[in-house]
């Protein structure tokens with residue numbers, strides 16, 4: 131019998147862990163996709179079968195399942211693969227690894243149940259607070275507790291990977307950190323710093339408040355702590371995709387990574403610049419001085435640098451691959467790329483969309499132009515290109531490479547896979563483009579019924595109806611694409627064990643680690659710089675916010691979204707009734 | 722470190738691009754004097770808006786020749802005042818706050834857009850050159866009725882704009898032979914004096930009085946009507962001041978009913 135060198139052959143126990151993490155991720159993707167199409171059809175008015183008040187429960191579920199569980203479960207799978215493969219050693223203690231997985235799974239289940247309970251009146255549990263959970267909107271404590279457990283799970287996962295690296299270092303004292311491991315470690319360092327914000331927001335304020343232990347919170351403080359985490363989390367989603375573009379894409383293109391040192395520089399830049407930028411989500415917040423917003427903007431602009439460098443490396447590596455495959459000419463080499471390979475094509479299309487996202491991102495980042503687009507549908511268009519495509523499509527594409535590695539079974543269908551990634555690209559082109567345009571007309575995001583009594587949105591080119599149609603069409607194509615994706619996941623799982631699998635290998639480099647200055651591997655140094663920048667960017671804003679509004683904020687009533695419908699309906703009725711009574715009274719006086 | 726020439730060129734190009742962005746935006750906001758929403762306003766107690774001088778009565782105030790201030794309250798799920806009315810050719814500073822959760826105040830199709838956070842007051846100054854009607858939306862999720870939260874902003878032609886308020890106190894019933902009084906209070910909330918005419922129509926009679934009301938003042942005009950001239954019965958009346966109108970009915974009776982309260 132021939133034995134292949136797939137990941138599952140070398141690391142059967144770890145393959146099971148990675149597989150479980152991936153399947154958890156896919157479950158979240160499936161749920162998120164269902165909610166995605168429901169809200170697309172509802173918003174655009176094509177098909178409304180839920181109550182508009184429940185739209186926000188759907189949207190919370192879509193956001194949390196996709197950007198918390200889908201992305202991060204996938205990340206822990208990829209990172210476990212990267213550590214074990216590049217250090218060529220299994221995890222140190224399998225029970226510990228399953229421990230952090232268990233914690234993450236328990237956490238997200240608690241939060242998920244709290245959200246989904248919002249659909250029924252059988253319990254007063256609910257958490258329709260959207261994934262940003264801005265106070266004074268209040269979720270059930272279970273929602274916050276679940277998030278804490280999930281994040282603690284990721285902290286332990288990071289500890290697991292650091293542990294592997296330390297163990298490896300004992301045995302290889304003079305070796306450079308292998309590139310994939312370097313990427314994992316820098317990303318996790320960034321994550322430890324970033325999650326301090328959300329941990330503080332939840333543990334010090336929101337959880338005690340939802341349990342009734344403290345009476346109120348300072349909404350601007352918890353919001354600022356959220357964005358302390360909320361910006362870097364986008365890099366947490368993006369880094370595994372970047373890793374795939376650096377270590378897998380050159381290989382499937384048929385070549386090598388252009389430069390190992392530059393890849394390290396990119397990850398170091400993300401480590402030091404990701405966190406001190408979060409205030410760029412708060413350009414429009416009263417209570418934060420213009421100077422602090424300016425610092426955040428400057429850091430944000432510099433954060434373009436690693437992405438621009440990545441664009442260069444990715445294209446250069448693809449070109450190298452194409453030339454190895456016989457490609458020639460100025461642009462002619464493009465035709466020599468393996469466009470029939472879904473892994474390649476998916477990643478290439480994801481990268482292309484990311485470039486488009488870069489443009490809309492630059493608009494968002496400008497603190498003055500931001501006024502035009504902040505919280506409009508434009509923003510939703512933007513992040514469906516970033517996390518919804520650059521990340522999600524890369525993850526789906528590399529799944530076609532990973533599935534055989536972790537299941538030991540051949541991919542069910544390469545052509546279905548190819549159709550799937552192309553369909554995603556086409557669907558997202560329709561949906562995202564129309565969302566961007568809608569945003570420019572002032573159409574708000576996070577709105578069940580973006581049609582109003584007093585005015586209409588006026589399009590200079592096209593019409594609102596045409597935009598809605600494109601969004602609905604895009605959403606349907608995306609949903610079909612997801613169906614094809616799951617067909618392949620199931621089909622592959624049902625295949626028999628194959629022993630002709632490709633070996634578990636990632637790309638070599640043209641310019642290797644020996645060209646990278648040693649200081650790049652000095653993680654302590656970069657962490658220290660990152661911490662200093664965070665202190666610099668956040669100490670004064672946070673002190674000022676606490677000084678203005680108090681640590682626990684003004685006297686303000688929580689708005690428990692658990693009792694929301696009843697509560698708010700009563701309020702609306704009341705205000706309408708008092709309004710009517712007042713006008714009657716007023717008329718009376720004048721008679 | 723061994724960096725490929727193309728890579729160096731790209732790196733330099735990227736840095737130039739980034740620095741270019743920062744410079745343009747800095748110029749675009751600081752250089753042109755465009756103010757951002759910031760921390761210039763004092764904080765406010767969200768549960769005590771009804772005792773606040775600005776927000777207890779959400780309204781537009783004139784503060785200079787062409788300068789106005791609008792005190793706006795955004796709350797689940799309405800904006801007050803609604804509609805907001807300002808004249809064209811004016812400069813308006815909006816002050817917006819919330820008594821409950823986070824909302825936004827966004828004038829559709831413009832870059833007038835701010836978050837509204839309980840405890841904080843967002844301030845932004847906008848120039849309105851041309852008349853027009855705009856929608857106002859809340860674009861931050863604020864609860865299950867968020868999608869119904871809308872308002873309107875009317876920028877009216879300067880010559881049609883005023884801040885006149887009319888209120889009328891009139892007798893309902895008088896006994897034949899007695900005098901009926903109709904008191905008309907006209908308030909001028911603009912800074913300039915208002916010259917106008919208060920007109921009362923009752924029966925086939927029209928009574929008029931010219932008034933001049935200083936800025937920020939109110940004047941009361943009292944019309945006295947001899948009920949004998951009107952005769953027994955119900956008489957409709959209308960008070961008109963510029964575009965404002967109020968009306969009612971005066972009953973003249975031979976004998977008022979006994980148990981009528983005084």
Ligand code: HEM
Nearest residue numbers: 166167170193196260261517518522575576577605608609
């Ligand atoms: C079938 C595919 C998808 C469809 C049809 C879809 C559709 C939508 C729509 C229409 C909205 C806007 C809702 C609103 O603002 O009222 C939305 C929001 C959002 N989507 Fe998607 N989406 C899809 C996939 C994804 C993916 C793959 C991700 C990320 C991995 C994602 C992340 C988000 C996030 C974070 C929001 C914002 C939630 C919020 O505002 O709280 N979506 N989606």
Ligand SMILES: [Cu+2]
Nearest residue numbers: 360361410411
């Ligand atoms: Cu951000």
Ligand SMILES: [Cu+2]
Nearest residue numbers: 859861863867
């Ligand atoms: Cu709202």
